[in-house]
Amino acid sequence: MGTMKPTQLNTNAADAVCPAHAATDHPKIPKQKIGVLLANLGTPDATDYWSMRRYLSEFLSDKRVIDYPAWKWQPILQGIILTIRPSKSGAAYKSIWNNEANESPLATITKQQTTAISAALGSKYGDEVMVDYCMRYGNPSTKSKVAKMVAEGCTKILFFPLYPQYAGATIGTANDEFFRALMDENWQPASRTVEPYFDKPEYIDALAQSIERGYANAPKKPDILICSYHGLPERYLKEGGDPYHCHCHKTTRLLKERLGWASTEIMTTFQSKFGPEEWLQPYTVEEVARQAQAGNKSIAVCAPAFSADCIETLEEINEEIKESFEHAGGEDFLYIPCLNDDDAHISALCTVIETNLAGWV
Incomplete structure (x- = not known):
């Protein structure tokens, strides 16, 4: 297995500067920022058989979701379930698919939430806080978004799984993936995870x-x-x-x-x-x-x-x-629909985020 290449800082970023008191020939680095990384369950890339199979294989292979021993579970999963279930699940996704954007509703709504939260925090903190989102399964992956934040100069990251209640199969596995992504970073950012917010x-x-x-x-x-x-x-x-x-x-x-x-x-x-x-x-x-x-x-x-x-x-x-x-x-x-990007929901999520950013901003 090859070694993982460390994330390269985006030295061409518009806000890249030479650090204070550094030598004149020191390379520029991005302005230090705080990242807020929202995380949701995940989504297949498309509704066809192979897209669904890839997504379901990743999801149902997660030991937090199905904790049976691999020797017992994987033959059943790969040989039976992933032969039948992708077509059935694909048909279900097709019935709700956002055809205009060619993505699942979860992807559409998570983007809308990210945009709304970014605007709300931006009005208060400017470019000091960078907001983005990732998925536990499928794309965009947690690893890719952690790497992006590090490259853009985030020296601190607040990881926020968008689940009000805690379960090992939701918040637990999302945090696992975040920590795995940090393991690949040569220059690890300081990090925090958000606790469940069901009682807020x-x-x-x-x-x-x-x-x-x-x-x-x-x-x-x-x-x-x-x-x-x-x-x-x-x-x-x-x-x-x-x-x-x-x-x-x-x-x-x-x-x-x-x-x-x-x-x-x-x-x-x-x-x-x-x-x-x-x-x-x-x-x-x-x-x-x-x-x-x-x-x-x-x-x-x-x-x-x-x-x-x-x-x-x-x-x-x-x-x-x-x-x-x-x-x-x-x-x-x-x-009654989920809270999605409802104004009161976005305000509640921003309150949770700001509480967890205490001492960082």
Whole structure:
């Protein structure tokens, strides 16, 4: 295996200068900056079979996501799952694909969030803070964006996985990839990671505002709000101590308190079950059917674990889960979009960022 070439500083950058007190022939280096690197789950480059296979192989080979021994899991993954699943997943992505930009909605929205956060921080800190984004799986990779920030003169990087609640399979693996990227840097920047922000008042308030807008615009008030979170195997909670389950339930409780609702008006469920194991329950796809059968013919669903709409919300919730509800006799299904680049959401994220930049700016 060849050695990794260190990142080269961008000595041609417009703000490159000779360091103070350096010799006159010292090469110019970029002005020192602070990088804020936003991170999201990832996205395939396209919806064709091979693009989907590459993306799914990277995602499902992550030991944080599927922790079975490689000798047991990889033959199943490479021989069976990645023969069948890319076509099915590609069709699902195709149903929500942003054809104009030729990218997934997650990529589009993450770019919009980055632009909005960059503008907000730029108005306060000027060019002292550089904001960019990366994906844990697919492109742009975490490694490429860390290298870019170092080349542009970032001597400090704040790494911000855009997940409100902590799970090893989300924040944990995103941080792992960030730390691996730092290992390849000859001149490592100082670094910080952002803790989960599910209980921050600004985030809960932004979430509550989106619910209030959704209800105000609904033709009929929903009987109940289903807060659907991405699932995890129960084993991760019971054996590994992952706090995700607790973080999700606390998010729902804080949202309920902020809205001033009764416990009967809101509940927590989990979606996206994969494989034969028991996952966190109740399962959203089953619970919406139970609600319809119990007489709650009008429901709303939101996804507080996702900072941006993606395949799990636009296709799974708004198509598969909606179909389960209607098939069981449900009548009015309201999906309340993720916070995306909503002004209150961007303001909440900026507050989290500024708190974590304390002492650096």
